[in-house]
Amino acid sequence: MAAVVSIDPRTGQAVEEVGQETTTAEVDRLCAAALAAAPDLEALGRAGRARLLRTLADALEDRRExxxxxxxxxxxxxxxxxxxxxxxxxxxxxxxxxxxxEGSYVEAAIDHAGDTPMGPRPDLRRMLVPIGPVAVFGASNFPLAFSVPGGDTASALAAGCPVIVKAHGSHPATSQLVFDILAAAGDKAGAPAGTLGLVHGVQAGADLVAHPAVRAVGFTGSVNGGRALLQIIERRPDPVPFFGELSSLNPVVVTPQAAAERGPAIGAELVGSFTLGGGQFCTKPGLAFVPAxxxxxAVVEAMxxxxxxxxxxxxxxxxxxAAYGRISDDLAGAPGVEVLARGAEPDGAGFQAAPLLLATSAVELPQEVTEECFGPVSVVARYEGEAELLTALEAMPSSLTATVLRGRGETELPLAVSQQLxxxxxxxxxxxxxxxxAVSWAQHHGGPWPSTNSQHTSVGTTAIRRFLRPVTWQGAPAELLPPELTxxxxxxxxxxxxxxELPR
Structure with a gap:
């Protein structure tokens, strides 16, 4: 059984041993506990689970430092x-x-018995119910918001699903500390034993996805990691839903009018965006279309x-x-690509990386620049006219986002770009x-493959929809119905x- 080691990325050195990798037997125990907890977590009702979530938030705030x-x-x-x-x-x-x-997420619907144009209809009542225990994989780049207490965990618990988190190897000590805080707060709020679980290690993650008690998987990471988990799911006797956020280029279009009005500001702001957090955001703008x-x-010079x-x-x-060094070198050496600027070089300590700005032509857009590179690098593609721009946009892969930087009051070209993207x-x-x-009711953080593979993702309130399934009660006596359907x-x-009908 291997040790779980916490490494300081500033030095590249191991700092502490957090514990041992979770064994297959321990994964089985945690999954069994989650399965046993599921009915009682659902039975807490919406009010009980709301109290649980608020207690978890308070506990994290109390240990902020x-x-x-x-x-x-x-x-x-x-x-x-x-x-x-x-x-x-x-x-x-x-x-x-x-x-x-608020409660509308359960999508409660009642059709009373009666005559219809197609004949008599029985009494039918439908709502969404918890899907069961959920496996969540923490992300490397967000040790809190997309990890043990992140959006997957919050939405699954809200739905009434116990959660077992696979801690990310980049921050095992953070994951363990946060889990301990949440577990204690869950006990305080009356959550049943087994509501939350934590595993460490690659094999433990594979065991978790394969376990028959797990009814859905939430994952934020690489395409290769997502494919590996999908293969495990496909080998299960009962494949379960997989909700993955995987890869995103996030193209940006700067219109000629925008460049004319505020070119230097756009250039500086674009660099601030693609270097934010070391360029390790899933929404990092990896390719910017700038007019010739x-x-x-002026935009490019400011960048x-x-x-x-x-x-x-x-x-x-x-x-x-290591991947950043390899892929950014490949990008810089791709046909038709030139290096425009390079930031400070690493001083040899830890996992540092030099920021990099590359340039190419929108007409001869190399395939390499349309793929995500995690880290502080972005490519500028220069275009001549609307037709050239729209043709280049046809080569874009699906992404979480697409951005248009417009001039004041400009709508015609932005509309054409929007329709294309x-x-x-x-x-x-x-x-x-x-x-x-932003986290809100109207937010969506997904997109067609390979950005995600589902209609709802871990940001925004519709994240809860992933961990629910519909059930219809036909001809049920009132005593057997959920309260929301009486x-x-x-x-x-x-x-x-x-x-x-709205509540009253």
Missing amino acids: DVVAIADRETALGPVRLNGELTRTCYQLRLFAEVLD GPDGD AEAVRGAGAPVLLNEGIS RPRAGRLVYDAYPTGV DDYRGIPRRIDGVL
């Missing part, structure tokens, strides 16, 4: 970023408590200046650092940058005989 300190030591993301991420994490726990309070000509030159002044960020782990993106961003992903219940929005 400890959590941020250990997360910074393991990720080098810095206290400012990590304090913001912890605030976000607590907010999304509380937001899902509000989702439970003097106005576009080059900003990159040359950028320091060498510390990447999250040795694997990401909407089939390839889950979020269209205007006059802003895609690296900010005739006298008025606490949530419901559709009664086809008419939406």
Whole structure:
């Protein structure tokens, strides 16, 4: 049984042994406990689970200083970023408590017995119910918001599903500390034993996905990692839903009018976006289409200046650092690609990386520049005219986001670009940058493959929809119905005989 070691990315050195990798037998015990907890977690009801989520958020807030300190030591993301991420994490726990309070997520519908044009109809009542225990894989780049207490965990618990998290090897000590905080808070809030579980190690993750008690899997990571888990799921006697966030290029289009009005500002802002967090955001703009000509030159010159002044960020782990070096070198050596600017070189300590700005032509767009490279690198593609731009956009892979930077009052070209990119993106961003992903009712953080493989993802309130399944009760006596489907219940929005009725 191998040790779980916490490494400081600033030095590349092991700092502490967090524990031992979880054995197959221990995974089985945790899954059995989660399965046993599922009925009691559902029985807490919406009010009980809302109280649970708020208690978890309060507990994390109470230990903010400890959590941020250990997360910074393991990720080098810095206290400012990590304090913001912890605030976000607590907010999304509380937001899902509000989702439970409001209740429309269950999609309650009642069709009373009666005559219809197709004949007599029985009494039918439908709502969404928990799918069962959920496996969640923590992400390397968000040790809090997409990890043990992240959006997958919050939405699954809100749905009424026990959660077993596979801790990411980049931050095992953070994962363990946060899990211990949540487990204690869950006990305080009356959550049944087995509501939360944690495993460490690659084999433990594989065992978790293969376990028959697990009814869904949430994953944020690489395409290769996602494919590996999908293969395990496909070998199960009963394949289960897999919700993966995998890869994203996030193209940005700068219109000629925008370049003319604020070219230098756009250039500096683009670099700030693609180097944010060491370029380790799933929404990092990896390819920017900039017009040819003097106005576009001003954008590119500002980008080059900003990159040359950028320091060498510390990447999250040795694997990401090595992959960045290899892939960025391949990009720089691709046909038709030139190096415009390079930031500070690593000083040899830890997992540092030099920021890199590359350039190419939109007409001869190399296939290499349309693939994600995790880290502080971006490519500028220069285009001559609308026709050339729209042709180049046809080669874009699907992404989480697509961004249009417009001139004041400009709509014609932005509309054409939007129509071209909407089939390839889950979020269209205007006059802003895609690296900010707000948590809200209207947010969506997905897109066609390979960005994600599902309609709902881990950001936004519809994340809860992944961990629910519909059930219809036909001809059921009132005593056997969930409260939300009884005739006298008025606490949530419901559709009664086809008419939406609001609570009163």
